[in-house]
Amino acid sequence: MATLSADIGVTYRMRAGDLGALFSTLHAANFLTIGPRLSGEAIILEELNGPEDLPVGWGDEQEAGRYRLRRRADQAFFGYNLGPESWKKFLTPQRQLLWRARRQGATFTIEQPERLGGGPQQLAFIGVRACELAAIRVQERVREVSGQPANDLIDAKCRVATPFLVGVTCAQSAATCFCTSMGTGPALGPPGSSGVGYDLALTEFPSEDDHHFTIEARSERGADIASHIPRQLATEEECDAVRQQSDTTAALMRRHLKLDKPAQLFQDSLEHPHWDEVASRCLSCANCTLVCPTCFCTNIEDTSDLSGDVAERWLRWDSCFHLDFSYLHGGSVRQTTRSRYRQWLTHKLGTWHEQFGSSGCVGCGRCIAWCPVGIDLTVELEALTLSPEVTGVQTGKYEHP
Numbered sequence: 001m002a003t004l005s006a007d008i009g010v011t012y013r014m015r016a017g018d019l020g021a022l023f024s025t026l027h028a029a030n031f032l033t034i035g036p037r038l039s040g041e042a043i044i045l046e047e048l049n050g051p052e053d054l055p056v057g058w059g060d061e062q063e064a065g066r067y068r069l070r071r072r073a074d075q076a077f078f079g080y081n082l083g084p085e086s087w088k089k090f091l092t093p094q095r096q097l098l099w100r101a102r103r104q105g106a107t108f109t110i111e112q113p114e115r116l117g118g119g120p121q122q123l124a125f126i127g128v129r130a131c132e133l134a135a136i137r138v139q140e141r142v143r144e145v146s147g148q149p150a151n152d153l154i155d156a157k158c159r160v161a162t163p164f165l166v167g168v169t170c171a172q173s174a175a176t177c178f179c180t181s182m183g184t185g186p187a188l189g190p191p192g193s194s195g196v197g198y199d200l201a202l203t204e205f206p207s208e209d210d211h212h213f214t215i216e217a218r219s220e221r222g223a224d225i226a227s228h229i230p231r232q233l234a235t236e237e238e239c240d241a242v243r244q245q246s247d248t249t250a251a252l253m254r255r256h257l258k259l260d261k262p263a264q265l266f267q268d269s270l271e272h273p274h275w276d277e278v279a280s281r282c283l284s285c286a287n288c289t290l291v292c293p294t295c296f297c298t299n300i301e302d303t304s305d306l307s308g309d310v311a312e313r314w315l316r317w318d319s320c321f322h323l324d325f326s327y328l329h330g331g332s333v334r335q336t337t338r339s340r341y342r343q344w345l346t347h348k349l350g351t352w353h354e355q356f357g358s359s360g361c362v363g364c365g366r367c368i369a370w371c372p373v374g375i376d377l378t379v380e381l382e383a384l385t386l387s388p389e390v391t392g393v394q395t396g397k398y399e400h401p
């Protein structure tokens with residue numbers, strides 16, 4: 001184990017053709033490999049058999065309300081930015097069966113589901129970006145602060161065991177990315193720099209005559225897996241190229257979010273007329289919360305079959321944009337789109353700090369690209385920092401929702 005520890009943080013060079021060895025080593029260690037795959041007109045996250053399932057030669061173009069795949073000039077495995085799905089799909093699945101009751105004569109029995117991912121096979125996530133490592137940490141922190149005990153029903157029955165994380169350096173940014181503003185990317189950084197440990201760091205160099213990766217172990221289990229992959233020590237120039245790649249990506253980032261005193265800004269902006277302006281465009285469709293890698297709202301759903309013999313309790317994703325989400329004893333607390341958008345942004349960028357000790361936004365830009373009307377939180381925030389006269393909207397009296 002001492003040899004493996006000594007390998008942590010050492011940069012090796014790996015031929016692109018040996019990427020398959022990473023998959024086969026993980027499979028031999030009983031990991032289910034999950035990563036990006038082309039599906040229809042998007043890159044989504046699903047089980048991968050090997051590197052042939054990665055979106056080879058595909059990239060994407062993103063803007064507010066726009067996401068398009070495009071062919072790249074090279075055969076990069078990780079040449080896209082971010083798709084609509086985040087890893088929370090596996091860490092907090094969209095629907096989880098909590099229990100099932102089955103009638104047996106005059107009595108009933110309760111069946112509990114198998115623990116997901118906690119059985120003999122664990123998950124390995126391939127291609128996790130720096131902002132997504134930060135998002136995983138944010139979700140971990142939410143669970144810690146929420147005080148879900150180890151024997152909590154949700155934790156014990158439905159949460160997956162810590163996956164094996166293979167990070168990939170971003171060689172390009174989408175026009176919607178702003179991780180540099182949030183301090184979450186684009187460099188993967190040393191373990192713990194985004195608050196979460198990870199196992200392997202890959203950086204891809206997809207040139208036609210010398211397609212290769214650098215690979216660095218970030219944990220002992222990462223060093224163990226990497227030791228089975230054909231590799232050689234990277235030269236100093238190759239180590240420099242890793243740093244240069246993320247520096248160039250950072251320099252090209254076009255969107256920025258400036259927020260010095262978030263709690264104060266939102267406290268001072270409760271009656272800002274811009275909330276009405278954004279509400280006139282927002283469809284309250286909840287897309288932004290579903291694609292967001294840190295949004296965590298859930299609800300409980302009880303169902304029964306027509307025979308009355310089987311009843312189930314499900315935990316499923318919900319959204320603060322839904323009218324029913326704030327339903328309390330006879331009515332919804334947030335009845336207008338204005339109040340729901342304000343709640344989302346105020347929590348995400350403001351009160352999240354007080355509650356969980358960080359921003360709830362990691363700058364991935366998904367909510368910008370996947371909003372059907374192209375609402376962009378970086379632009380809305382800028383409007384909120386302007387006085388009502390500058391925004392051109394008459395100040396109305398603030399009405400409590």
Ligand code: SF4
Nearest residue numbers: 292361362364365367
């Ligand atoms: S609020 Fe938007 S940009 Fe921030 S983490 Fe969520 S989806 Fe990404």
Ligand code: SF4
Nearest residue numbers: 282283285286288371
């Ligand atoms: S901001 Fe956009 S994605 Fe979010 S609820 Fe409104 S319309 Fe839907």
